[in-house]
Amino acid sequence: MSYSIAIDGPAGAGKSTIAKKIAKKLNFIYVDTGAMYRAMALFMIQKQVDREAEELIGTICKEADITIVYENGEQQVILNGSNVTKLLRTEEAGKMASFVAKNKNVRKKLVDLQQKMAKTTDVIMDGRDIGTCVLPEADVKIYLTASSKERALRRYKELVEKGVTCDLDEIEKDIIARDEQDMNREVSPLKKAEDAILVDSSNMTIDEVVERIIDIFRKKM
Numbered sequence: 672m673s674y675s676i677a678i679d680g681p682a683g684a685g686k687s688t689i690a691k692k693i694a695k696k697l698n699f700i701y702v703d704t705g706a707m708y709r710a711m712a713l714f715m716i717q718k719q720v721d722r723e724a725e726e727l728i729g730t731i732c733k734e735a736d737i738t739i740v741y742e743n744g745e746q747q748v749i750l751n752g753s754n755v756t757k758l759l760r761t762e763e764a765g766k767m768a769s770f771v772a773k774n775k776n777v778r779k780k781l782v783d784l785q786q787k788m789a790k791t792t793d794v795i796m797d798g799r800d801i802g803t804c805v806l807p808e809a810d811v812k813i814y815l816t817a818s819s820k821e822r823a824l825r826r827y828k829e830l831v832e833k834g835v836t837c838d839l840d841e842i843e844k845d846i847i848a849r850d851e852q853d854m855n856r857e858v859s860p861l862k863k864a865e866d867a868i869l870v871d872s873s874n875m876t877i878d879e880v881v882e883r884i885i886d887i888f889r890k891k892m
């Protein structure tokens with residue numbers, strides 16, 4: 672039997688940083704499902720598909736072969752034979768991902784892959800629909816959030832550290848727009864599963880959130 676922890680929440684809530692740390696501590700595999708939607712977005716960008724071309728996205732997504740491998744414990748995304756992991760964290764890929772993620776064929780394809788991965792290994796998986804859709808039987812479900820101001824500030828600091836010039840208000844506007852799109856789409860919108868535990872990280876450090884979730888997991892086991 673394998674264990675699973677589902678972490679959902681809006682963009683920039685710190686899901687991936689926290690999930691990675693928990694995975695190391697518990698010796699679980701960390702599955703970043705956002706990276707799969709981003710890889711699908713990259714495929715659409717490469718094919719010059721318009722983000723509003725719903726029908727075309729639903730057809731052409733069948734040509735995108737997305738597989739996941741692990742290198743030194745780090746998730747790598749292979750798109751049609753090429754490792755695209757390093758190309759996925761751009762604002763462009765994130766925005767496009769939020770458009771392609773509305774498509775039901777795209778979701779079916781990626782959810783199947785995610786469910787297969789969780790069948791045989793202990794996983795901590797993060798995304799928007801993990802607790803509600805992908806792993807409804809997860810041992811622990813967390814809905815991780817923080818105020819849009821705090822999330823924007825975190826992203827701003829991350830970009831500044833990388834030497835990218837950016838505008839805090841612009842980042843917050845983008846975050847709010849992405850939340851709206853993810854929460855209001857028809858298929859698997861972002862929402863807290865009824866049995867998920869809400870963790871607001873606005874006033875918590877990363878390590879405090881990690882400890883809190885590990886504690887919740889241990890108490891359940």
Ligand code: C5P
Nearest residue numbers: 704705706708768769772798799800853
């Ligand atoms: O988490 P990340 O920012 O990498 O996700 C990019 C986009 O992919 C999200 O804004 C969302 O639209 C989509 N996504 C999703 N379901 C998931 C993971 C990501 O719809 N499980």
